[in-house]
Amino acid sequence: NAGVTQTPKFQVLKTGQSMTLQCAQDMNHEYMSWYRQDPGMGLRLIHYSVGAGITDQGEVPNGYNVSRSTTEDFPLRLLSAAPSQTSVYFCASSRAGGENTEAFFGQGTRLTVV
Amino acid sequence: RKEVEQDPGPFNVPEGATVAFNCTYSNSASQSFFWYRQDCRKEPKLLMSVYSSGNEDGRFTAQLNRASQYISLLIRDSKLSDSATYLCVGLRSGYALNFGKGTSLLVTP
Numbered sequence: 001n002a003g004v005t006q007t008p009k010f011q012v013l014k015t016g017q018s019m020t021l022q023c024a025q026d027m028n029h030e031y032m033s034w035y036r037q038d039p040g041m042g043l044r045l046i047h048y049s050v051g052a053g054i055t056d057q058g059e060v061p062n063g064y065n066v067s068r069s070t071t072e073d074f075p076l077r078l079l080s081a082a083p084s085q086t087s088v089y090f091c092a093s094s095r096a097g098g099e100n101t102e103a104f105f106g107q108g109t110r111l112t113v114v
Numbered sequence: 115r116k117e118v119e120q121d122p123g124p125f126n127v128p129e130g131a132t133v134a135f136n137c138t139y140s141n142s143a144s145q146s147f148f149w150y151r152q153d154c155r156k157e158p159k160l161l162m163s164v165y166s167s168g169n170e171d172g173r174f175t176a177q178l179n180r181a182s183q184y185i186s187l188l189i190r191d192s193k194l195s196d197s198a199t200y201l202c203v204g205l206r207s208g209y210a211l212n213f214g215k216g217t218s219l220l221v222t223p
Contacts, residue, residue: 042215105157
């Protein structure tokens with residue numbers, strides 16, 4: 001069972017470069033989201049989607065774009081990388097709603113912007 | 115101010131000890147709560163859901179007090195393998211998760 005697959009696992013970018021972090025899930029989950037995790041800050045929501053064609057901003061959306069053309073895929077685009085975007089990025093998916101909603105996370109992408 | 119607040123620790127306890135983590139939340143619209151566990155440099159994984167009636171899973175007990183906006187996790191008979199960061203999480207709007215910053219636990223021999 002693949003679950004949530006994130007690629008790449010590691011990436012080094014130069015300031016100003018753009019790139020796309022890939023996220024795919026095979027559980028037919030409606031909800032997908034992207035988080036960044038920084039020391040002392042916990043996980044912060046960047047963007048999320050409640051279904052194909054629907055996306056919305058989270059807590060820290062600036063500098064990132066997303067799209068959701070299929071249920072399975074939810075890529076995160078860095079438009080012009082900045083050192084402040086050095087972080088660990090996690091993609092997650094879940095079914096919508098309720099006490100039994102479990103979010104499944106990808107293994108994370110460690111991004112360094114120099 | 116984050117919607118979910120936790121004491122970051124670290125909590126250093128000997129094997130066999132009982133340890134309790136607390137968490138408070140500020141958004142009364144949060145519908146459900148969870149504890150996630152995150153091992154070093156790994157992704158978070160669900161430990162258990164938290165119900166108002168309290169729930170237990172082996173050595174772990176979780177409690178939610180909606181009146182006080184307070185969530186707890188109790189770990190009995192700590193094992194070395196319990197060393198991790200424990201994340202308190204609130205669920206809003208059916209799908210938007212709010213994470214606390216996490217509480218670090220180190221269980222020592």
